[in-house]
Amino acid sequence: MQDGTKAVVDYLTSVPAWYLATCEDDQPHVRPxxxxxxxxxxxxxxxxxxxxxxxxxxxxxxxxxxAWKPGHGWIILRGRADLDDRAGEAVREAAWRHLESLGESYEGPHDPRLTLFSMTGAEAWLCDIDGSWTPLDL
Incomplete structure (x- = not known):
């Protein structure tokens, strides 16, 4: 795993939620x-x-x-969703268990409604209130 990829996953899994934004026509949509x-x-x-x-x-x-983590600034990650769900069994099982713990309901980790996506063209930065931005190598 590249150091930047690990830093992004470590950051995101250390906070309860972050916010993902998409755009439909000219209307942004943001959700946790x-x-x-x-x-x-x-x-x-x-x-x-x-x-x-x-x-x-x-x-x-x-x-x-x-996402923002008190005392650690915030992270920005952008790219393109790769909707080709090729995630392995361990990731699929972890995702299913996580979403079920939030109250979502699936018929198991292979429920066709449950999907995993990754990204291409990823760029990431750790940002601080002082205005500094540190790019992460992904």
Whole structure:
């Protein structure tokens, strides 16, 4: 795993939620997310094929997310969603368990509604209140 990829996953998994933004036509849409994992040098996120966010990423795969961790600044991650769900068994199981713990309901880790996506063209920065931005190598 590249150091930047590990830093992003470590950051995202250390906060309760972060916010992922998509755009539909000229209207931005932002919603909380809380699952991230690394596998094969990629960052994986989980959602459902029945959700608006999935439909929006199908139409326009560009997204951006941000999270703030007190005392550690905030992170910005942007890129394009790769909706080709090739996540391995361990990531799929972890995503299913995580989403179930939030109150979502699936028929197991292979429920066709549950999907994982990664990203291409990723760029990330750690930002501080002093205005400094530190790019992460992904």
């Amino acid at each position: 997310f809380s699952f991230a994992a690394e596998e094969g040098g990629r960052i994986w996120f989980a959602t459902a094929t029945t959700k608006d966010v999935y439909r929006e990423l199908e139409a326009n795969p560009r997204f951006e997310l941000t």
